[in-house]
Amino acid sequence: MIKQNGFALPVAVILLLVILGLGSAYFTVSRQQLFSMNRHAASERAYHIAQSALIVAQMVFDESRDFINRSDEDSWPKESKADPLLRGWIQAILNSDGHLQKSQVEFDLEHPLIDYLREQDGTDQIRVIMRMLPSQPIFSGTGFPINENEITTVVEIEAEALVGEVSSRLLANREIRYINIIPSPLSRFTLMVREFVETPMQESVNSLPMILQNGKVLACTPSHSPTEISTMLETQGWVYLGGTAEIRMGVNSGNGLISHRSPCLLEDMYLYDVDPEDSFSSRDDLMYYTRETHLSPQLQGASEQEALALVSSDDLKTGSLLLFGSEEAFSPTIVFGPVRKVSALLQGIYNTENGKYSPLPLLNPSQFLGGPWPGGFTEPTRLTIVDNFDSDFARYQIRSSKLYTTDANFLITRLLKDSEAFSIHSLEPATWPEDSNLKNLSIAGIPAPWHQAVHATAYQLKDDLGNTYFDGGDFSQLTELPWINRKSGYRFRSGADFLRLQAKNGELKLSGIADIRGDLEITDSLRVPSGQGGILIVEGNIRIRAAIEAEDSEPLTLISKTGSIEVLTSEKIEAGLVCLMGTAEFPSGFDVSGFVSAKQIQKNPLESAQPRRISYNTKMDPASSVHFRRNFRMMTERGWQLAIK
Amino acid sequence: MRRGLGLAEVVLAIALISLSSVPVFYLFSTSRRMQGSAKYLALAISEANSMHAAITASGKTGVLPTLIEMTSDENLMGELSLSELGLLPLKPPLWRKLSLSPMVESTSILKVEIEVGWDRHNEDSSRYRLMGFIRTK
Numbered sequence: 122m123i124k125q126n127g128f129a130l131p132v133a134v135i136l137l138l139v140i141l142g143l144g145s146a147y148f149t150v151s152r153q154q155l156f157s158m159n160r161h162a163a164s165e166r167a168y169h170i171a172q173s174a175l176i177v178a179q180m181v182f183d184e185s186r187d188f189i190n191r192s193d194e195d196s197w198p199k200e201s202k203a204d205p206l207l208r209g210w211i212q213a214i215l216n217s218d219g220h221l222q223k224s225q226v227e228f229d230l231e232h233p234l235i236d237y238l239r240e241q242d243g244t245d246q247i248r249v250i251m252r253m254l255p256s257q258p259i260f261s262g263t264g265f266p267i268n269e270n271e272i273t274t275v276v277e278i279e280a281e282a283l284v285g286e287v288s289s290r291l292l293a294n295r296e297i298r299y300i301n302i303i304p305s306p307l308s309r310f311t312l313m314v315r316e317f318v319e320t321p322m323q324e325s326v327n328s329l330p331m332i333l334q335n336g337k338v339l340a341c342t343p344s345h346s347p348t349e350i351s352t353m354l355e356t357q358g359w360v361y362l363g364g365t366a367e368i369r370m371g372v373n374s375g376n377g378l379i380s381h382r383s384p385c386l387l388e389d390m391y392l393y394d395v396d397p398e399d400s401f402s403s404r405d406d407l408m409y410y411t412r413e414t415h416l417s418p419q420l421q422g423a424s425e426q427e428a429l430a431l432v433s434s435d436d437l438k439t440g441s442l443l444l445f446g447s448e449e450a451f452s453p454t455i456v457f458g459p460v461r462k463v464s465a466l467l468q469g470i471y472n473t474e475n476g477k478y479s480p481l482p483l484l485n486p487s488q489f490l491g492g493p494w495p496g497g498f499t500e501p502t503r504l505t506i507v508d509n510f511d512s513d514f515a516r517y518q519i520r521s522s523k524l525y526t527t528d529a530n531f532l533i534t535r536l537l538k539d540s541e542a543f544s545i546h547s548l549e550p551a552t553w554p555e556d557s558n559l560k561n562l563s564i565a566g567i568p569a570p571w572h573q574a575v576h577a578t579a580y581q582l583k584d585d586l587g588n589t590y591f592d593g594g595d596f597s598q599l600t601e602l603p604w605i606n607r608k609s610g611y612r613f614r615s616g617a618d619f620l621r622l623q624a625k626n627g628e629l630k631l632s633g634i635a636d637i638r639g640d641l642e643i644t645d646s647l648r649v650p651s652g653q654g655g656i657l658i659v660e661g662n663i664r665i666r667a668a669i670e671a672e673d674s675e676p677l678t679l680i681s682k683t684g685s686i687e688v689l690t691s692e693k694i695e696a697g698l699v700c701l702m703g704t705a706e707f708p709s710g711f712d713v714s715g716f717v718s719a720k721q722i723q724k725n726p727l728e729s730a731q732p733r734r735i736s737y738n739t740k741m742d743p744a745s746s747v748h749f750r751r752n753f754r755m756m757t758e759r760g761w762q763l764a765i766k
Numbered sequence: 767m768r769r770g771l772g773l774a775e776v777v778l779a780i781a782l783i784s785l786s787s788v789p790v791f792y793l794f795s796t797s798r799r800m801q802g803s804a805k806y807l808a809l810a811i812s813e814a815n816s817m818h819a820a821i822t823a824s825g826k827t828g829v830l831p832t833l834i835e836m837t838s839d840e841n842l843m844g845e846l847s848l849s850e851l852g853l854l855p856l857k858p859p860l861w862r863k864l865s866l867s868p869m870v871e872s873t874s875i876l877k878v879e880i881e882v883g884w885d886r887h888n889e890d891s892s893r894y895r896l897m898g899f900i901r902t903k
Binding site for chain 2: 128129130132133134136137140141144145147148150151152154155157158159161162165166169170172173176177179180206232233234237238241
């Protein structure tokens with residue numbers, strides 16, 4: 122018999138329990154899902170808050186880096202001139218000399234934007250730590266000119282945000298290279314040519330010399346002390362012309378243009394009493410005179426041309442370079458190499474009664490005694506002059522017109538006070554002043570004098586604080602620059618890639634040293650803002666077809682490692698150009714402001730109204746401790762390496 | 767007697783089920799609502815992240831500054847044309863809102879505020895808000 126009592130209720134209770142059980146499970150799962158999703162939402166918020174804090178710290182780092190990289194005077198000293206929002210971090214990472222710290226630095230960043238994030242609903246806590254790890258020197262080997270302040274390190278930023286009970290911690294890091302962008306020692310020279318071949322020229326409107334402006338421009342007046350001259354020369358861009366054969370630079374007439382004419386010629390008449398042994402000494406109205414002139418026969422008077430009629434036309438050709446600037450802008454310097462200056466010396470007899478000058482012509486011994494003489498001398502006059510010198514050709518030669526050569530650097534003596542002691546007839550004074558040596562140039566450990574040829578196989582260069590920055594061999598052997606190549610921090614596959622990435626809207630942003638594979642061709646004008654200069658090391662050739670403008674003379678150097686540099690524009694190029702294995706080729710008109718270092722140079726001789734000029738950029742001077750100090754740059758990788766902890 | 771007891775039992779069972787149906791219904795409907803919220807919150811988080819990524823990318827490519835310059839009001843942006851950022855339309859009831867504003871402390875940082883919601887009538891509990899900074903240069 123089947124029992125039917127109690128059937129419905131137990132079933133209902135069981136059903137109810139099942140439904141309640143299912144409902145509870147569903148409720149628990151749903152609640153857990155929602156809870157989990159809310160936690161996920163809080164986690165996402167915390168992540169974005171931490172990421173925002175990271176962005177603020179990255180901005181502080183980038184703006185600090187850009188400020189530290191600025192070379193303009195207004196930004197120094199960095200620690201006090203920095204924006205108040207950047208000052209804390211900048212003060213933390215710079216040492217007392219203003220260079221990057223070498224030990225680890227940890228800095229708790231506070232910034233109004235982080236305060237803003239803190240004030241957001243739900244944000245409980247934010248902490249941002251900026252950290253610079255202990256540095257390593259850029260160079261670990263020997264044999265390179267090492268600056269101990271050039272280092273590599275890593276900067277880390279740690280940002281942590283707490284939203285509710287969920288925290289998010291992000292870590293970003295980036296490599297830093299702290300390097301100097303002055304291409305020492307090349308930029309000590311306005312022009313350095315390893316294998317210079319002089320091509321003397323017959324001046325014309327189509328053929329004018331290349332002018333070197335070596336820094337300061339002076340008046341050629343004998344008003345300076347030896348010490349003043351030494352000090353001045355130590356800040357001028359020097360000139361190195363390599364080679365073993367003598368390089369003869371004829372004094373230029375500039376084809377009548379003072380802008381292209383050799384400076385500091387002794388064109389005023391220097392008058393001398395007649396020597397007592399000469400018979401003219403019995404006359405009160407006669408004196409000897411002497412004056413210097415350039416080598417351009419077509420611009421001199423007939424008597425002057427005749428006085429130098431024996432000189433071959435080849436010897437009257439002028440130099441292809443104006444080493445010391447022009448008559449319009451005299452810019453003295455020290456010239457390295459076997460360089461001699463050739464000019465014409467017009468000498469003769471001056472009659473104080475009638476004011477007439479009578480040049481004594483350049484002769485050979487047989488002409489002296491046998492005649493005839495050029496210049497319209499009558500036979501009686503000729504014989505009178507021969508008698509004056511007792512028929513002694515050697516005595517005549519001292520007072521007659523001639524070409525004369527001196528070391529190129531001897532020109533500087535014309536700035537000396539009381540320079541009569543160094544006049545044409547006493548080229549070597551009995552004793553040179555002790556302070557006529559350069560402090561920052563030594564040859565075999567001995568300071569080099571500025572009045573003589575500087576031609577050696579080993580040089581030691583010091584900066585204005587006495588620190589040696591180059592101690593090596595002959596510059597003519599300088600073909601590779603490993604101490605510059607090793608500092609490079611960026612790599613580009615081609616010149617086009619570099620320009621596309623780093624020269625947007627015609628504004629170059631480099632702030633460091635970059636390697637470029639292949640060639641580089643600059644076809645559009647480039648502007649280099651202050652602090653964004655650097656060195657471009659191009660594997661192949663460099664062609665420049667447009668202007669390069671450097672704000673506030675910001676240093677920029679273009680180096681062709683194995684190729685040549687071709688300038689194809691007359692617009693101003695504010696950059697140093699280096700091709701130690703190739704040729705620096707210039708058009709008929711060019712204007713380079715920086716420096717040029719090359720194996721050879723080649724100039725286009727065609728007519729041009731444009732200047733042909735290389736001007737020295739003193740801001741690239743490695744011997745200037747101030748400028749060198751201002752050209753350290755923090756290079757950073759393009760992006761940050763990110764990690765979530 | 768047995769029949770009476772049976773009837774009472776049935777009545778009791780029905781009453782029990784009827785009484786308990788209210789909390790059970792509440793339990794299920796609440797759970798369902800929570801499930802919906804969780805689902806929409808997940809969608810909202812995902813959508814907000816996509817929008818943030820699109821805005822960040824636009825900032826990097828320079829599109830964003832152009833858009834900002836096109837607007838003239840002080841807050842720079844109210845509703846942004848999202849198609850310009852490459853985002854697809856949302857299916858209702860999802861909606862989204864984006865605003866960008868410059869920070870006076872820095873010209874290179876923009877504040878991004880993103881809201882994605884799924885019920886316009888109950889805005890506080892049915893929306894996901896995200897705030898962060900992006901760099902424009």
